[in-house]
Amino acid sequence: MKTDSPLLRVERLSKVFGSSRTLVRAVSEVDLTAHAGEVTLVMGPSGSGKTTLLSMIGGLLRPTSGRVLIEDLEITALRRRELTQVRRHLVGFVFQTFNLLEALSAVENVEIALNVAGITGSEARSRASRLLVEARLGERLHFNARDLSAGEKQRVAIARALANGPRLLLADEPTANLDSDSGHEVMELLRDLTREKGSGAVVVSHDERLREIADHLMWLEDGRIRAAERPQIGVL
């Protein structure tokens, strides 16, 4: 599925919080590219700026400087209303704490993402069900979110992230709250769905297991990219 033109381009992206003595440079001059059908893993210790980087790529946080382009659309130049459209159609998020709506069932959690995009009724229900079947949750469609296991919750979250056919999947520590088996299942699901749907994925984590599914690996430290390589080639 890889194409020559990158799906995501991050150019000299920086984020500074506070000013003068309280100034914190969370992300500094980061460059990054990701292609369709590939998983890019950004690793680094806690506080290295991984989540800040992901928030800026997803249009949730405005950078201090630099650019983010998704399929040549410069999202860092968009207005708030336009960023909402980007989050609705171009990117999908998977969170460390799943962030499911606990009062809703698995299928309703996916359905609501479709409702947000204006897809309602039986069409939304059948699309949500299909996505959950793909996420190997066909038997859990009507289970309340709070009654699912952690691994199942994360798979619902992945289905929700993919509901509106985003070009880019952004995952923040997707295996951090999962046991080894569940983490492995989620990793495989992320990789399979990314390849199947031809979307790109940027995963930030400090979970070494995720190296297995990564096509590209980057090491972030103190807000700067320290190293980047294909994981099969060697150890960072």
Added chain:
Amino acid sequence: MSVGGVAFAVLMILIVVALYRGWSNVGSVYTRLPGDVWISQTGTSDPYHSTSFLVADRGNALSRIDGVQAVLPVYARHIAFRQHGNELDVFALALGAAPGIRFPSPDRAYFPPPGEVNIDRVLADQTGVRVGDRLRVLGHELVVWRIHTGGNSIFQTAYLNAADARAMFGLHGLVNFFLLSLRPGADLASVDKTAVAAVPRSEAHTSEEFAASFGNRINQGFLAAVGVLVGIGFIVGGAVIALTTYTATIERAREFGVLKAVGASGGFLYRVVVTQSLIVGCLGAALGVVASALAADLIRQQVPEFLTTLRWSDALAVFAVALVVAVFASWVPVRRINLIDPAIVFRP
């Protein structure tokens, strides 16, 4: 939790409104009696607050008036008596029988047999008597014949036999009032005029006029205070509903952040919040109305002095107010939610 908060607020408002309605209707003690027009001595406000004496034989003249079906001599006065060491006060009423007239069953409760008395529920509770027990009043021993619903914290009523009342009150050749029962279609103005002409130094009042006059005197000050309570009830209840709705929305800021992160527009969030507020408002208000009906019934059973009348029209109005407040209250947090940073979803 939110539904419970709204229900509690609606319950609070409706109970105060029911209290207001109950006391507003206190004069119904007169409208329930089997008669339409009262003939009293001039200067009478109502039988509870005024004394009236009329010559008893004027009843014959009244019964001949066109449109009058029956003339009931009425004996009425406050009686103080002791029971089990307690000093009690009761407003005693006695209606004389009208020859040839048989009242329907509910009205016969106002005509106890000689030596018996029909007392209200509050007096029964105060005296600790039940049907068949004896009360000693003004030197006469009376057997409790029936206990009727009614009475309140301000006054209690007892219906005596007319002959007993005459003897107990020492009224010979006198009555306190005449209560006229009119034929259907009778000309009220004409009956009033003729009746007043037939009884020296008298005036005519409809039962409704006595009820209103009585109610006004009983409720002067008191009902105004209850009215203030109703106002406070609406304000506090409205605040509870508003706060409940506000808190329920703000508590779920993270969920709204998730929706924003997946691309929900401000309009979408508005619709979600308002719809949820409507659902919570509807369920809470419905629960509150049901709870109020049960509470009002329980109060009537357990504390009859606490007059409550729950009207469905009031319940409907409070239901609507609860919904309006809930929807308006949801607008305040909606503004805040619109400002939520969707990056909140990355915080653990």
